Amino acid sequence: MAGKKTGSGEESDARKVKQRGARRDLDALRERRMQAAEMFAAGRRQIDVAVELEVSQQTASRWYRQWTEGGSEALEGAGRAGRRPRLDDTQIE
Secondary structure (H helix, E strand, C coil): CCCCCCCCCHHHHHHHHHHHHCCCCHHHHHHHHHHHHHHHHCCCCHHHHHHHHCCCHHHHHHHHHHHHHHCHHHHCCCCCCCCCCCCCHHHHC
16 A cells, blocks of 8 residues: 555544635625625626636526525525534523
8 A cells, every 4th residue: 555654643634634724714705605796786797707706607607596586685695504403592401
């Protein structure tokens, strides 16, 4: 098994650091969607939005569809990450 480190733990530690660094900045993602909404309102094409905001054409198309159906509010986002909690506050108490 050439190139595979065993026993030192270095490889797994590096992988953990990389995963921690990959967390999403929800505010930055929301801001990008709001920029897209402004661009759509100004009459910009989906491809222009995709190129300028550095997203895929599929993402720009999805944002456009959401924007046409619900306006800027539709692009606000869920405001949270991950699953919804199973227990409410009273159940936790």
